Amino acid sequence: DDPRLRVARAIEIINKTSGDGLFSRNDLMLLETLTRAAGLAVHNIRLAERIVERERERHELELAAEIQRDLLPPGAAREFPVHGINIPARAVSGDFYDIILLADGRIWFSVGDVSGKGMNAALLMAKTSSPIMMMKISL
Structure with a gap:
C-alpha cells in the first residue's frame, strides 16, 4: 500500500468552505503537490527507520560475535597439539568448544551447540559455558 495514496485520500476528504x-x-x-510531498516524507521516514534497524542489528551481531570469540579458546593451545576453529553460518552462532589439559595429563574436550543463531544463541551459550570456564580457571 503506497503511503502517498493514503495521504491523498486524507486530503481528498477536505471540503472547501x-x-x-x-x-x-x-x-x-x-x-x-502537498500529497506528493507528504507521501514522500512518510516514505523517507520508513526508509530511515529500516536503516536504523539494520544498523542496530549489525551492531548487535558484532557484539555477539565478540562475546563468542572471547568464550572460545585461542586457536592454538600451547600445552598440547590440539586445535579447534568455529566458523558460524552467520556472524554469530550458539556454538562452543573448549579444550582443557587436566593435572593428571588427560585432555577434556567440551562441545556445545545451542539451537538458533544470533545474539540470543550466543548469550545462552555464554551462560551455559560459564561453569566450564569457572572450572578451567580453578584447575
Missing part, C-alpha cells in the same frame, strides 16, 4: 465549494484547478494542483 469558500465560494462555490468546488476545488479550482490551482487548488487541485496545490493539493496534489
Whole structure:
C-alpha cells in the first residue's frame, strides 16, 4: 500500500468552505503537490527507520560475535597439539568448544551447540559455558 495514496485520500476528504465549494484547478494542483510531498516524507521516514534497524542489528551481531570469540579458546593451545576453529553460518552462532589439559595429563574436550543463531544463541551459550570456564580457571 503506497503511503502517498493514503495521504491523498486524507486530503481528498477536505471540503472547501469558500465560494462555490468546488476545488479550482490551482487548488487541485496545490493539493496534489502537498500529497506528493507528504507521501514522500512518510516514505523517507520508513526508509530511515529500516536503516536504523539494520544498523542496530549489525551492531548487535558484532557484539555477539565478540562475546563468542572471547568464550572460545585461542586457536592454538600451547600445552598440547590440539586445535579447534568455529566458523558460524552467520556472524554469530550458539556454538562452543573448549579444550582443557587436566593435572593428571588427560585432555577434556567440551562441545556445545545451542539451537538458533544470533545474539540470543550466543548469550545462552555464554551462560551455559560459564561453569566450564569457572572450572578451567580453578584447575
